[in-house]
Amino acid sequence: MLSRAFGTGLAAIAALAASPVVANPADNHRTIAATPPMGWNPFNAFRLNYDESTVMAAAEALVQLGLKDDGYRYVNIDDGWWLRRDAGGITIRTNLYPSARLPDGTTSLKPFVDRLHAMGLKAGIYTDIGYNICSQRWEKATANLPEGNRGQREVGSLGHQLEDARAFSAWGFDLVKVDACGIADFGADLPEVMDGTYRPLGPIMLRERPGASDIARVEKLYADFAAALRKARPANPLLLSICAWGDADVNNWAGSYGQMSRTSSDINASWGAMLHNFDSAAVRPLFAGPGHWNDPDMLEVGNGDFDGNHLTEARAHMSLWAMIAAPLVLGFDLTRASPDILAVVRNRDVIAIDQDPAGNQGVIIAQQGDGQIIAKALATRGHKALAFVNRGDGRLHLSVPLADLNLSAQGVHLRDLWHGRQGTLRDGVVSVDLAPRETALLRIEARPIEAKVSVPADMPARIHVTEAGYLPPDRITRNQWVPARIGFLPSGTPITFAGRQETASIGVGAGAHLMVDLRGEFRRLSLAPEHVATDAYVIKVDGKAVPHGPLRNEALDLDLKGARQLELIAPAAKGEGASFIWHNLRFERQ
Structure with a gap:
């Protein structure tokens, strides 16, 4: 039990760090990403081994399988699309994107984007906030690294923010993901920097070391990029996805500039990695809401521990992302989608929890051992989503009194969103029995005990941290x-x-x-x-x-x-x- 006395003995005042001032996200351009973005990205399924035909096949699958109508509309290309940077801007790798080759010898991704728009889809592109990009550091075996001299290989945005923002805008893109390898991974001690392959930079941001990072400079780089996007296309700036992996206190300032902010390192298709990424966002409901969403990374549903042979885990993964109002970006090969996996990602009741217009992120209301209970207040008063999570490998029984949710036990409508069953309600307590790694996702409709009273867990999207302390x-x-x-x-x-x-x-x-x-x-x-x-x-x-x-x-x-x-x-x-x-x-x- 926690004492109510002031002072928890967590640290001495001598350890007090500088506290960033955070702009109110309510002042951000909320018309962009009023609900969490949904779409598809090739990286989880293909890494950098994909091309324009791969992306267009996925786009066609989004339409033909009905996923576009479910809300999955962003088609985002990742690293690897560039050949080099010349005086006129970035030259596109036309062996991967043949439609980019124009009759006058220049290159443009506008024909590619126009095809996606003609299908009723949106288009996303990828860059880095530094000089260089993630593939140059972490995907050295790929055949798709930038070419040319050192300057030509610097395809990241640093020093070219407005130039790149204008290009992305002119090409018609709707979203840009801005990674941070360029300011984290090209320090002077890197062998490829020491031998002159890459220019040294920082590191400005040190992974898992915010106290040693130049946080003010990291923030300014992203602020400058956001300003460039607004200047390039004032009436309809691109959605900005900030990918700083939860480092550099990014969650304290990202909502001032972008609409999505990564909260962790890259996900992979394992149960442990999924939980790690979920946890990184689940603890931050006061840093999310309409126009600024916590991003635990793309969905791995359909891959690895979440494929058609692991439907319990796939449903859990989808449930957890929906409960924390995470962007739903698919990352499996849509051309090989199984009916069972499609049923998971197309569950409209679950999608509706993620896309609820109130924009509240679910709040952890109980946790013990491998068990976790999360409640999410929905736009209609008295309507809530409730997730019972078994993170472990044994069976588990979890329960919560409706009174803890400010809901009356009379006239309750309780529905399991995966199996359509009525949940178990006895003496005002909701109970579930969970298989290993199972998440039960329920929607509850009931009369509030106090009809006009709301507590913070009912309205996290309205509460903003404007200075971190x-x-x-x-x-x-x-x-x-x-x-x-x-x-x-x-x-x-x-x-x-x-x-x-x-x-x-x-x-x-x-x-x-x-x-x-x-x-x-x-x-x-x-x-x-x-x-x-x-x-x-x-x-x-x-x-x-x-x-x-x-x-x-x-x-x-x-x-x-x-x-x-x-x-x-x-x-x-x-x-x-x-x-x-x-x-x-x-x-x-x-």
């Missing part, structure tokens, strides 16, 4: 330190009271700033900042500070009538205290 030096992806979490301290310690996890509470780093989009829809808020004699915290309603004194076991009751915005600013670190809890936030609607 305390950041420990060991905040690497594996440690999963998150500046703000519903129901947990940033360290991952559950916030509990009377034996139950508090999904109405938010744990934050000391000094963190939260902003809540109220939109004039609430009349009052009750909350209990940590029950201690401190008045160092700040609460603002529409920019005006709310007067208060030290709290000693009493709650605050705030008038929110007509208010558009609420700010919650935690006290700065004091002594050994590195975190703060906003207890029992209860928003009452008009």
Whole structure:
């Protein structure tokens, strides 16, 4: 059980790191990626061993198999499309993309993109934020590496942001994925740098070492690229997919510039890798919402541990991505799609959970051993998705009281989205028995116990971390330190009271700033900042500070009538205290 006293002994104030200021994603161009993007990418199935015909075959399969109508519309090419960079820009590798060869001797991907658009699909392209690209470091055996002298082989965007943004826009692309190998993997000690093959750069970003990374410079590089996209095509800029693998505190600033942000290293088709990537995004519901999505990487459904011989795992993988509102990007060979795998990725009830217009990411409400329970509030009040997850190799029984979801046990409609069965509900408790590696995904429709009350777990997409506050030096992806979490301290310690996890509470780093989009829809808020004699915290309603004194076991009751915005600013670190809890936030609607 977690004490309610301020100060959790997580680190001394001497370890206080610089805290980035994060722009409010609500101010971002939300019309781009209002729901998580869906589509297909060749890399998981083919690595770099594909060409234009491979991509067009997949595009045709998206249409013919009905996947386009299910929402899978982005067709994204990956690394390997370029031949070299010349004075006039990038020359395309026409042996792979023959339609790029124009009569005047120049090259353009516009004919390729036009074909995709004519099929009712969208097109995505790939680049890197540095001078060089991932394949030059990690795919050395491919025949499709850039050619020419050192300068010509520098096909990454650094120094060419606006030039490349204008080319991608002119070619008609709808999305650009911007990788980060160029600023992480070409340091002076790399043999290919030492022998002059590549120009040295940094590393500016060190993998799993944010304290040693030049975070401000990494952020600026992506900010500059986002600005170039807006300048190149102001009325309809490309969707920006930031691929910095969860490093350089990317989740604290990515929502200011891009619509997708990778939270981890590349996925592979193994159960362990899938869980690792899921975990990297699942702990960050306060960093996602319409126009800015956590991206745990492409789906491996159809491959390896998730192929037609492993349908339990395939359904689990699809369920978990849907619960955390992840982009659904297929990565298997669509021309060899089995009916069973198609049934997994075409389950429209599951897709609807991912694409729910409220944009809430699911919140972990309970976890013990190999068992995990995740709840996701849907756009219709009283409608929720509930995932019971067995991460292990033994059978498992999990249950949750409906009261923990603020739902009445009367008149409940409960449906299993994979098997169509009615779930087990007894004495107000939902229970499931799970096979090894199984995830049960349920949709619940019920009457809220408190009809007009919402807690943070009901509205994570409305809550934004605008300043991260305390950041420990060991905040690497594996440690999963998150500046703000519903129901947990940033360290991952559950916030509990009377034996139950508090999904109405938010744990934050000391000094963190939260902003809540109220939109004039609430009349009052009750909350209990940590029950201690401190008045160092700040609460603002529409920019005006709310007067208060030290709290000693009493709650605050705030008038929110007509208010558009609420700010919650935690006290700065004091002594050994590195975190703060906003207890029992209860928003009452008009």
